[in-house]
Amino acid sequence: MTPNMVTTPAMAPAMPIIELAGLTKVFGKGDALVRALRGVDLRIHRGEFVALMGPSGSGKSTFMNIVGCLDEPSSGTFRFEGIDIGKLNKDQLALLRRHYLGFVFQVASAFHRVRSGCKKEWRAYSTVTDFARLRGWSTSVPRSTATW
Secondary structure, three states: OOOOOOOOOOOOOOOOOEEEEEEEEEEOOHHHOEEEEEEEEEEEOOOOOOOOOOOOOOOHHHHHHHHOOOOOOOEEEEEEOOEEHHHOOHHHHHHHHHHHOOOOOOOOOHHHHHHHOOHHHHHHHHHHHHHHHHHOOOOOOOOOOOOO
16 A cells, blocks of 8 residues: 555455464374364455365365354364354354355255155255245245256
């Protein structure tokens, strides 16, 4: 910044929605020790789209469980809109998940099976759409679904 430049709130860098610093996750002990995450640093700002990709066993699910507030890191910090997640209690985490976080699970044939009448998938679909209706979201099903 030059001395003549004035920074206004609109010009200030936006605070990231998600900020991870030095995040690690270790499972097991001794010879069975597994370092699932090793010092992850990441900033995600409002409006950004992020894809998490990697081979099986690379820590994707572990990472998502931590970012989804379903698990805790072994070390490092995780901030959501500036709030240190590690300092929240169980009830505060539940409220955070309820109001701000959501998952899209990787089930390639879920909608096809729902349309075919599979009861287990229909219950899951109904639960999701009931939640969406409570939040005031659209629950329409696309006319066609992607296939893999």
